[in-house]
Amino acid sequence: ETGVTQTPRHLVMGMTNKKSLKCEQHLGHNAMYWYKQSAKKPLELMFVYSLEERVENNSVPSRFSPECPNSSHLFLHLHTLQPEDSALYLCASSQEWGQDLQETQYFGPGTRLLVL
Amino acid sequence: AQSVTQLDSQVPVFEEAPVELRCNYSSSVSVYLFWYVQYPNQGLQLLLKYLSGSTLVKGINGFEAEFNKSQTSFHLRKPSVHISDTAEYFCAVLTDKLIFGTGTRLQVFP
Numbered sequence: 001e002t003g004v005t006q007t008p009r010h011l012v013m014g015m016t017n018k019k020s021l022k023c024e025q026h027l028g029h030n031a032m033y034w035y036k037q038s039a040k041k042p043l044e045l046m047f048v049y050s051l052e053e054r055v056e057n058n059s060v061p062s063r064f065s066p067e068c069p070n071s072s073h074l075f076l077h078l079h080t081l082q083p084e085d086s087a088l089y090l091c092a093s094s095q096e097w098g099q100d101l102q103e104t105q106y107f108g109p110g111t112r113l114l115v116l
Numbered sequence: 117a118q119s120v121t122q123l124d125s126q127v128p129v130f131e132e133a134p135v136e137l138r139c140n141y142s143s144s145v146s147v148y149l150f151w152y153v154q155y156p157n158q159g160l161q162l163l164l165k166y167l168s169g170s171t172l173v174k175g176i177n178g179f180e181a182e183f184n185k186s187q188t189s190f191h192l193r194k195p196s197v198h199i200s201d202t203a204e205y206f207c208a209v210l211t212d213k214l215i216f217g218t219g220t221r222l223q224v225f226p
Contacts, residue, residue: 041218042120043216048213
């Protein structure tokens with residue numbers, strides 16, 4: 001079993017749909033992250049969860065709603081998205097959260113989302 | 117504000133040639149620096165990281181990087197590339213969060 005898995009790998013949805021992205025880590029980590037990767041732009045950190053509590057929300061629109069039911073699972077609920085939300089959504093995890101701990105983040109393969 | 121600049125969006129190179137991917141950062145505080153690689157249709161994988169100590173850091177797949185504080189650079193190098201090194205490479209700096217550059221596409225030709 002690979003360290004960080006994401007499902008689905010590809011998703012096409014209309015602007016009125018509701019869908020969810022799932023991330024699961026098998027590394028025993030306490031921190032999990034959602035990133036957005038758009039063409040020609042740096043990775044954008046969206047949310048950070050540490051011990052199942054949200055510790056960072058980088059001005060992400062409310063049409064993206066994260067959920068962390070336990071330290072191994074992270075969801076990103078999507079509703080009424082826009083075409084500009086089409087991107088690769090990457091999940092990552094690290095042992096702990098915080099710069100002082102110099103933690104390496106381990107990434108999943110991503111979900112490629114297309115909003116029509 | 118902290119930032120990371122990868123000067124080259126694409127680097128074409130022939131197999132077995134050396135390569136350098138450039139990365140410069142701006143930060144007024146101590147930083148931790150990372151290089152990640154992203155192969156087609158995959159997530160990011162850590163190549164190497166600089167936290168402290170020796171400024172020359174060796175990573176996986178024969179890559180190495182040198183931290184140069186005076187030039188605020190962390191360039192990635194490999195003395196002889198393979199076709200399989202074709203991928204997107206991201207430099208990142210960790211301050212209060214991980215900040216990525218825009219990436220450099222390394223294309224290795226036979």
